Amino acid sequence: MKRGPLFIDVTWHPAGNPAGDSETSSMSIASAALNYSGLETVLHLTCVKHTRTQISSYLERAHGLGIRNILALRGDPESRENVNATTDGFSHACDLVEHICQVHPNKFVIGVAGYPCGHPDASSYEEDLLFLKKKVDAGAHFIITQLFFNPEHFIKFVQDCRAIGIQVPIIPGVMPIQSYDSLRHIVNLSRLEVPKDMMEVIQPLKDNDEAIRNYGVDLAVSMIQRLFESDMAPGIHFYTLNREVAVVKILKKVGLWRSGPSRSLPWKLAFNHRRSTEEVRPIFWSARPKSYIYRTQNWDEFPNGRWGNSQSPAFGELKDYYLFYLKSKNSKEDQLAMWGSELTCEQDVWNVFYQYISGESNRKGITVTSIPWNDDELSPETILLKDRLVDLNKRGILTINSQPNVNGAPSEDPVVGWGMPQGYVYQKAYLEFFTCRENVEALIQVLPKFPKINYHIINKSGKVNLANCHKHRPIAVTWGVFPGSEIIQPTVVDPVSFKTWKDEAFELWNEQWGKLYPEGSYSRDIIRYISDNYFLVNLVDNDYVKPESSLWMLFEAMFEQRSQNSKDSALASPTTN
Structure with missing residues (x-):
């Protein structure tokens, strides 16, 4: 049964x-x-x-x-x-x-x-x-x-x-x-x-x-x-x-309550008959699946397990009307209570991300249960990385998407499992975040020391668009091996979709957060400044077999490099007596 x-x-x-x-x-x-x-x-x-x-x-x-x-x-x-x-x-x-x-x-x-x-x-x-x-x-x-x-x-x-x-x-x-x-x-x-x-x-x-x-x-x-x-x-x-x-x-x-994972894929499959061939999604929308479904609702063809080139029509062009889901389950008053009725500096914004990940209440005793880039509360996978993410967000790495590396976990695993029973699932560590120019400059300097990490770095205008992988070749970041089945590769990072996603990701700053404050207010100006000047970055650690991802070593190297850059800048600046 x-x-x-x-x-x-x-x-x-x-x-x-x-x-x-x-x-x-x-x-x-x-x-x-x-x-x-x-x-x-x-x-x-x-x-x-x-x-x-x-x-x-x-x-x-x-x-x-x-x-x-x-x-x-x-x-x-x-x-x-x-x-x-x-x-x-x-x-x-x-x-x-x-x-x-x-x-x-x-x-x-x-x-x-x-x-x-x-x-x-x-x-x-x-x-x-x-x-x-x-x-x-x-x-x-x-x-x-x-x-x-x-x-x-x-x-x-x-x-x-x-x-x-x-x-x-x-x-x-x-x-x-x-x-x-x-x-x-x-x-x-x-x-x-x-x-x-x-x-x-x-x-x-x-x-x-x-x-x-x-x-x-x-x-x-x-x-x-x-x-x-x-x-x-x-x-x-x-x-x-x-x-x-x-x-x-x-x-x-009566023994019909299903325990363990109920996901046939890492993301929840829509039962619309037009999506019956859908087997692959870009990871960027994993925390905003409703937006992705809406934007692709008129596609006639979806990428499948042999996805190949992301220029394929199967990846399609997402509709521009990507903010349909602006209507939050929280009222404007609730959002202001969570995200701050008044912002005084960038660190106030960092604290919202930190509180969302940590679960700690803000100064008003309110728990931050959502941010604009996430439809729901933290996923169980994110909780596995909680301590690491808390530290990063405190330091201005504003994380909006992540997954831990997994090397052959049972498909029945209650946190990372998906697909048919008796299989094994794998995934590469992935992290996506906004951060300031100084952090990006330091990151670019240390990334060559970590050759197994792929990256995409882009700003709001798209004029800065850096990557160390093929511009049209997706990277599989999740896959599963099951009895009597081909390997299933349902989640990818690809540069074409990332360019499309960045428009949505940056616009959410202003449309869902900034508009909570009056035009011309200092709070709104802070949100607009972050949207205009921060960068959107994603990192993929291809060395998924290691017990711990190299991403965390990369960030420590980045912070050290930034500190050194600050010292070098101070030494290079003229001084007066």
Whole structure:
């Protein structure tokens, strides 16, 4: 049995416009889950109160967003007595399935609803089974059932379906009972009858949500165990009601909670069908994957494991609109609290980077949980380098991306593991950072002493663009070796993408940080100065087999060289008495 979620589903919410462009529309949520969260997604689609033209437009939009799975439902009519279709519309889910198959053939995997206890509007259980068969015969590929409280109802339901020729997968729908009010609400909507023995347990506990939740967890676990014993359930569909705590407990108790790495690649794969051939990404966007996905959403071809030359059209040209993700999960007030409501010098900015890496609170007692170049909090890999990075950021090496060297770690490793089980993963130490001209000058002087380190150094304008590697040849920085498979090389450093990334990286200084302060303010001027005068540098240590990367020796040599440069400059300057 597959461990981990096969898909999530997004309900067709009646409020507002479910197919609209707002962030809370059903279509937008489904698209974000699919494309940016790496979750296979099933979009619910109801047909009552919609015309054929509207339904077709919804389907076209869903297809354009990469959505390929639809749960075709009738939806709730305005009244139980009035289920007739609107003009040029549909009365039943069966009509919707037929429409999808006829007008949009082979574009979608279609699911439909099944009712182990019979649909409340059907005249009989037998009639409802025949109507379900019509939906399957019309083109439905799978069935998700309404919730039920007795596993024997589902077992009998599957047997009855098979007896009349329904052969598609039937997934049982399980709703953990999480509170008395939510149970009563769902029962009213579904018109299910709660078994008497259940009510005798629940009724005395109705004011104790924790006790009811524990009972619901135990009930769901026993149901699922019985369903799996029957060999009738290919998996479980949870009605979570957007509350995950009970579901996590259930999964752990039935042995379906997946431990260890869940990544098929070092980065989270988007399930948009157009990205199905995507096997390689530049490392520069590893902390801003949503930006990378957005900028490459219209690519028809992606680099694969035999990536070769970065001038290949498979690397494509990223769209210039790279700041779409400016809207932070933190408010302007939150950002100012983390990054400083007033900046007095460059070192104030250094301290923000230091606090982000170290986890120490700032002077206001606020923890810095993000910076503009990172979508989320520190990754487990970054934490492995924490002590080293803390020291560098204190000294003006403002790190925005990193990975430790790895020499044959098991693919199941909870921190660096990815890919198939029983494999081994490798990676070269990588570090990317902003720093001042004086540090760059010293770095350039000492880099020849470290021939196994590749570098790219660039400023905002691109007029300074230094590297010691082929201008069109990517460098593999992550790869994996797995049983019965070719070597997979999913992360690269390449100069072409680095030039594109530097525009985004430098602009984030002003667009996401600088604009927090009034135009003309000293704080804003400091951010603008850093953006205009600092350099963006990436370093790759190719000697991944060493226990510790040579990058740290390089930085010590750089700081010593800078100190020497300062002394030489002071000696060369004229003095007066």
